[in-house]
Amino acid sequence: MHPLVNRVLLMLCLLISPLNAKEVFVPGQRVVFVGDSVTAAGQFVTYLDLQLRIQYGKEAPELINLGLPSEGVTGLSEKPHPFPRPNVHERLERALNKLEPDVVVACYGINDGIYSPFDESRYKQFQDGIRKLISVVQNKQCKLVLCTPIAFDAQPFARAGKLLPVDTEKEFAWFEIYDGYEAVIAKYSEFVKTLADDVDVLVDVHDPIKYSLIATRKTRQDYAMSSDGVHVNNQGHLVIAKAIAAATGVTWYGDDQPAFSQLDQRTRLLHDSYLDHVGHTRPQTGKGLPLDEALVKAKEMDTDIQIAVANAQRKLQAPKKGPLAPIEGEAGLPNVLLIGDSISIGYTLGVRAELKGIANVHRPATNCGPSVKAMAELDTWLGTTEWDVIHFNFGLHDLKWMGANGENLAEPNGEGNSQQVPLKEYVEYLEAIAVKLKSTGATVVFRNTTPVPKGAKGRVVGDAARYNEAAATVMQRHQIEIDDMYSYTIDRLDQLMRPANVHFTPEGNSFLSKKVARVIREALN
Missing domain, CATH: 3.40.50.1110 (SGNH hydrolase)
Incomplete structure (x- = not known):
């Protein structure tokens, strides 16, 4: 084998997941998102919601954000963590029974390495946790969109002096992270990509985050999507949303801040209420309105949201000219x-x-x-x-x-x-x-x-x-x-x-x- 191929084998594994795309975000479907604090923040869910509402209007599928901060698929916690990290398996079956989704979107891994050097036992527990998640979701006859972990960006903590070497005497934690943690997460991501044939859609969100950072830093060396390398900002959520949209066949129209802002308020309102409705073990988590009240409040927001989405639709679907304008393909042509x-x-x-x-x-x-x-x-x-x-x-x-x-x-x-x-x-x-x-x-x-x-x-x-x-x-x-x-x-x-x-x-x-x-x-x- 050519020596260059040896050097890039890992890169190829990370890039070439055979994204077995299926349209899963279709009218009449209920879609539940589970994940950690990145999912809980919810912006990527809102970005997807905006695209779907532009495409389908009132018939857009229902998106429910059930992301929970600190969560993983293993139940493992670093010693300094103030409470045991919640394990999705404590609530997953309960959530599926209560919410009866047609589709589940899951994204885990960044917490499961517990911000420490690679450990074979932890890795095995992550593999088992992901496989169990697949089994539980499929046993409920739900479609599963499985995402890789997002990438870890070492630069913010490196500049803040909050990365630790492998031989440190300190305990690794989310606030003092192993300086080689991205290599750990890359390995976790590589494993998830091997499961493409076991799920309905596999989405790589690791590489888009990683290489977006590398590409942007070619011209803006201080650029970051987060202050800690994990909790990405709106730009990071936009990257995640586009990756999910591309893998699931969702038409991407673009961003419209007025419509996004109103939709995001709705996403956050219902997120807190659905979390309480399903139940979880995480302390220090804000309480939402009772679900019935939250649904009424969300319905009250819908009129203004529909107006904002209609405005976004007119703007984003306005006819465009030039080489960058999308074309309507002619049926039957290659x-x-x-x-x-x-x-x-x-x-x-x-x-x-x-x-x-x-x-x-x-x-x-x-x-x-x-x-x-x-x-x-x-x-x-x-x-x-x-x-x-x-x-x-x-x-x-x-x-x-x-x-x-x-x-x-x-x-x-x-x-x-x-x-x-x-x-x-x-x-x-x-x-x-x-x-x-x-x-x-x-x-x-x-x-x-x-x-x-x-x-x-x-x-x-x-x-x-x-x-x-x-x-x-x-x-x-x-x-x-x-x-x-x-x-x-x-x-x-x-x-x-x-x-x-x-x-x-x-x-x-x-x-x-x-x-x-x-x-x-x-x-x-």
Whole structure:
């Protein structure tokens, strides 16, 4: 086996869960969310609720948040914890009997490692706890959406001096966490991903959190989603919600703060009441209204919520134009996905025109940027569509130079400056991305990186060739065809590109689109 493959095997396991997507959030369904304090906070539940209400209106499925702070699937607690951590198995069957859900969404793991170094016995108890959860839910004839643990972000506590080394004499706890705890949680996440065939839908929320942090810190080194590495803010909840939506086929319309705020008040109101209604063992937990009163109050809120959601619907579903606008696919035609940066955006409309009546040409509604962004968002881009051809590229953002403090397009080789994704890191990410894309069953084509012309700020002439050479090795290993756009354009940059700029003129974009369309036609045949 190639040595590079050995180095990235764990990364591949973390990235390539075969998200066996099914539509589970459908009208008439009752969905109960169980989990720890991240679930209890509830924002990701509210984000999902907003998308479903935009899609289904009054017929949207009912979402009930039953997350409980401190909870796990093992009942294990670190010694300094002020009370025994609650175990979901104390209340799970009771909750299912009382609430009679059609679907359960579960997310556990971050507490079950009890913020300590890896321990085989604890790991076995986590495995047993997750398997028991699956069994209990399925015995009640409920569908199960099982999430991996979220990632642990060491940076906030590292900067606050609250991480402990493995050989410390102190007791590990949620307020003084083992400095290698993310590796523990990554292993727990890897285990959960092996259970994809045992549940209705498996959702990876670990990698989207992990790589969103890495990607954002390329330009904002102080960026964090939490103050403790665990309790993510709204941005973290948005990442979780998008991951669940992508795996379950929920259409993602976007965020609307007025509607979200009103819905979130409703989520929190009912959360506290449902917790009390089901019952639990956790002390120091606020009491909610009696459930009957809370349901009446929630119903009173619904009129204003419906108005806010209708406003959000008009805004988020308003017709859009341009290459990033979603398209309505034509029934019976193959589905093609373009993934790439602004060069790809530039040729998207031309490719659609060239393939009109031949294929539905989709793309993410974003500049897909560097390869590390794909590590965070690839599942969201893929969604649940069965793709016939995926034409993708990363490189131009990877090789650009960033300043020591995240400044964009910095002086190459300047003091403290570095490429956004160094070559070794780029290759590792491409390995994982290639495996994930091949696992979809689509015909996959890699479009290599276009040349860097003289005078282009923040990039070095010749680096595109270096990155392409490395990418070619990866693609050969995975038997992925290469759309060689570098060779196609290198001898006519003056005719196709803007002066001292990596971007193409309109004529250049048309030139590129014809080649991409030709490659896709061949891939479809």
